Amino acid sequence: MREIRFDTIKDAVRELCLKANFEMRSDILKALRTSLRKETNDRAKRILKSIIENARIAKKKRLAICQDTGMVIVFLEIGQDVSFVGGSLKKAVDDGVREAYHKGCLRKSVVEDALLRNNTATNTPAVIYTDIVEGGRVNLEVSPKGFGSESKSAVKMLRPTASMEEIKGFILDIVKFAGPDACPPFILGVGIGGTFDTVTHLAKRALFRSIEQRNPKRHMANLERELFKEINTLGLGPMGLGGRTTVLGVNILDAPTHIAGLPVAVNISCHATRSASKII
Amino acid sequence: MKEIKLKTPLTKDAVTDLKAGDEIYLSGIIFTARDAAHKKIADLIKKGRHVPLNLKDACVYYTGPTPAISRRPIGSCGPTTSSRMDPFTPALLRLGLRGMIGKGDRSDEVRSAIKKHHAVYFLATGGIGALLSTYVKSARPVLFKDLGPEAVYKLEVKDFPLIVGIDSKGRNVYDKTRWKKG
Numbered sequence: 001m002r003e004i005r006f007d008t009i010k011d012a013v014r015e016l017c018l019k020a021n022f023e024m025r026s027d028i029l030k031a032l033r034t035s036l037r038k039e040t041n042d043r044a045k046r047i048l049k050s051i052i053e054n055a056r057i058a059k060k061k062r063l064a065i066c067q068d069t070g071m072v073i074v075f076l077e078i079g080q081d082v083s084f085v086g087g088s089l090k091k092a093v094d095d096g097v098r099e100a101y102h103k104g105c106l107r108k109s110v111v112e113d114a115l116l117r118n119n120t121a122t123n124t125p126a127v128i129y130t131d132i133v134e135g136g137r138v139n140l141e142v143s144p145k146g147f148g149s150e151s152k153s154a155v156k157m158l159r160p161t162a163s164m165e166e167i168k169g170f171i172l173d174i175v176k177f178a179g180p181d182a183c184p185p186f187i188l189g190v191g192i193g194g195t196f197d198t199v200t201h202l203a204k205r206a207l208f209r210s211i212e213q214r215n216p217k218r219h220m221a222n223l224e225r226e227l228f229k230e231i232n233t234l235g236l237g238p239m240g241l242g243g244r245t246t247v248l249g250v251n252i253l254d255a256p257t258h259i260a261g262l263p264v265a266v267n268i269s270c271h272a273t274r275s276a277s278k279i280i
Numbered sequence: 281m282k283e284i285k286l287k288t289p290l291t292k293d294a295v296t297d298l299k300a301g302d303e304i305y306l307s308g309i310i311f312t313a314r315d316a317a318h319k320k321i322a323d324l325i326k327k328g329r330h331v332p333l334n335l336k337d338a339c340v341y342y343t344g345p346t347p348a349i350s351r352r353p354i355g356s357c358g359p360t361t362s363s364r365m366d367p368f369t370p371a372l373l374r375l376g377l378r379g380m381i382g383k384g385d386r387s388d389e390v391r392s393a394i395k396k397h398h399a400v401y402f403l404a405t406g407g408i409g410a411l412l413s414t415y416v417k418s419a420r421p422v423l424f425k426d427l428g429p430e431a432v433y434k435l436e437v438k439d440f441p442l443i444v445g446i447d448s449k450g451r452n453v454y455d456k457t458r459w460k461k462g
Contacts, residue, residue, distance in 0.1 A: 043443075046407055050441075054408035063410040064346045064356035067429075105347040105355055107429050117316070119428060148361050148383075148406065180454065181361045181384035183406040235457070239383065239405055241443070242457045274406035 002136040003081070004280060006086035007266035009140070012278050013096025013126075017072060020276040021064045024055035027210040028187065028273060031248040035127045035185065046241025048185075051238070051271055062065070066272040067104040070124040070144030071206065072097050079135035094124040109147070129201070138235025141208050143275035149186065151273040152178035155200050162262055167192075168227060174266040175231050175247070180240025183270035184249045187211060188227070191265040192220070194255035199263035202253040207267055208275050224250045238271075289337035290378035295400045298444045299450040304402065305439040310381065314360055316430040317423070318368040323368070325371050333423055333432065337380030344429040345419070346409070352420040354435070356409030359383040363400070365392050373397040378414045385454050386446060395450030402442040403453070414438040426436060 029052070036048040056131040058065040070250060074093050084092075133139075145213045154174045158166065168270055178186065193203030215222035227250045237243025248271065257263060288293060288308030298304070311333065313321070324331050341361055346355030359364050362382030369380070370393040378399050383406040386394075394401055404412065422433035446452050 017456055050408050050411060054411040057414065058356070058410035061349075061352075061410065063352075063413065064347065065410060066407045067344060067356040067358050067409040068360070069356075071344060105349045105353070107344060107346040108346075109429070121428065146407075151361075173407050179385065181363060183383070237457070238383075239403065240454065240457060241403075270407050 003083050003085045006092045008094040009044045012140055013093050014100040014200035015234045016276040017100035020144055020274040021069050022062050023059050027212050034202040035245040039243055039245050043241050047238035052202035053101045068146035069144045073143045073145050074126050074128045077133050077139040078128045079137045080132055081136035096196050097124050097126045098122040138280040149182040149270040152268045154180040158262040160262045172265055176270045182268050184236055185245045185271050185275040187251045187269040189267035190252045192254040193198040193257040199265040203265035204266035206253040207269050208249040209251050220252050221228040224252050286356050289338050290339055293397050295448050298400055298447050300444050300453040302444040304442040310341045310435050312343050312433040313340045314342050314344050314430055316427050317432050318365050321370040322371055325340045336376035337378045342382035354413050354416045357413050358406055358409030361448040373399055391446055391450055394446050398448045400448055401446040403445040
């Protein structure tokens with residue numbers, strides 16, 4: 001058994017929260033620069049430039065990229081030969097989030113009760129997902145997720161015989177519905193397959209993957225490319241004010257499903273999609 | 281494309297020539313207010329109570345900033361989604377509110393109310409709160425201080441970059457773009 005201490009997890013979560021909030025992901029920054037070169041709409045170009053400039057200022061001054069510093073989503077891939085010592089894993093994660101949001105002057109956006117709306121003032125609890133894998137290491141991934149885009153996400157249980165056009169149509173409709181509100185250009189996390197609950201999890205997980213990587217299955221990778229192309233002909237553009245830059249990346253994760261169903265989930269994420277990871 | 285410098289207070293005369301799509305640099309005093317503050321103000325209005333904020337010719341900014349780091353007046357402070365404020369907006373416009381800053385489109389009801397009250401809705405670019413904070417010269421909480429990031433802050437801004445979203449004639453910048461409300 002390899003022992004991992006409470007403080008190791010807590011410190012790592014804290015550092016990743018800070019990094020994700022201050023430093024734009026390199027894959028997204030690169031996609032923004034590529035889009036700027038290809039963009040023909042003057043206003044779209046100005047907006048893309050301001051997004052790139054914002055990333056520079058945020059990193060230099062240790063200011064949050066976006067004031068919606070999100071609800072923190074944490075994925076832990078835990079090697080089965082690992083044992084956690086010195087306190088509860090959940091508490092280690094939440095303590096790391098609490099310290100980051102306090103020390104980093106990040107906004108506390110979590111309410112304790114969805115109906116009573118009382119702010120916990122610590123940005124905790126985090127949303128924690130765990131997966132048990134082989135080996136003696138822990139892969140820790142942290143993403144502060146903003147709710148302007150989260151609120152525009154959707155899931156649909158399609159018929160198993162749905163055509164490719166119907167599947168794409170649903171995804172395109174969600175992008176159109178998100179419109180200017182959700183801060184385009186977007187990163188799309190798409191889940192296909194699984195069950196009602198797992199498909200949304202896949203969509204969320206897809207946002208963590210670099211937008212430079214394609215789904216390992218050829219037909220899924222092709223669907224990613226087709227969606228990328230079709231969404232960028234919608235003309236929505238940066239902040240919905242026109243242009244050819246509506247998505248920066250489309251990431252699909254898929255899973256086996258039932259003969260009677262075809263679940264599809266779309267997690268909309270803004271140009272300030274933030275995540276950071278570390279192997280412990 | 282016209283680029284216009286604008287100063288608060290936003291009088292009727294000051295906004296009358298603005299057109300949807302114009303790029304504006306706003307200087308002066310603006311007040312932050314988002315969901316919780318709007319709900320509280322709307323409740324006061326509904327109960328016929330005094331609203332402790334002079335909205336006449338004022339401009340509100342839909343934002344909930346991050347806490348300020350040392351030697352800076354404010355943290356990251358970009359716009360939040362305006363449509364969540366739609367149910368409360370007509371009541372604020374009736375009290376003389378002239379300008380609003382946010383992101384995204386508004387309801388038809390808000391658009392009509394903007395036209396009726398000769399007001400203006402500005403767009404700020406979302407997700408660039410660090411950059412936008414550099415146009416804020418001072419910030420201090422003035423109302424509902426217990427709401428933390430959702431409190432009403434009085435901000436002094438200099439050349440804050442905006443685009444006219446809906447002008448006082450009710451023209452909407454999204455009418456000219458390819459995005460249409462579903």
